[in-house]
Amino acid sequence: QVQLVESGGGLVQPGGSLRLSCAASGFTLDYYAIGWFRQAPGKEREGVSCISSSGSSTYYADSVKGRFTISRDNAKNTVYLQMNSLKPEDTAVYYCATDRRIVMSDYCTVTDFGSWGQGTQVTVSS
Secondary structure, three states: OOEEEEEOOEEEOOOOOEEEEEEEEOOOHHHOOEEEEEEOOOOOOEEEEEEOOOOOOEEEOOOOOOOEEEEEEOOOOEEEEEEOOOOHHHOEEEEEEEOOOOOOOOOOOHHHOOEEOOOEEEEEOO
């Protein structure tokens, strides 16, 4: 059974950093694309960053380019999202997702992914 568990969210001041983790169980992440998505209250879920199965290709939303970095450690079956220079507009529930049909989502599209974690809250506020 595919299971994804996010961790690392919390409350941080503007300009601060957080590292989110997405641990997979029930399958091996090595062969599949992974994405980080977020959903703020009253807004649609959006793609933040995606990484290919090999780790050689990545996608970042324009709003996070230069601030967020996605990485994967296949030995630990875990994917990370390093978030620096956080802004209040980054406040949202962050989800990781995967899908065993794809090795990459070129535009980090929500509908490309069928297996989702439960989410972790990130709040950026002074």
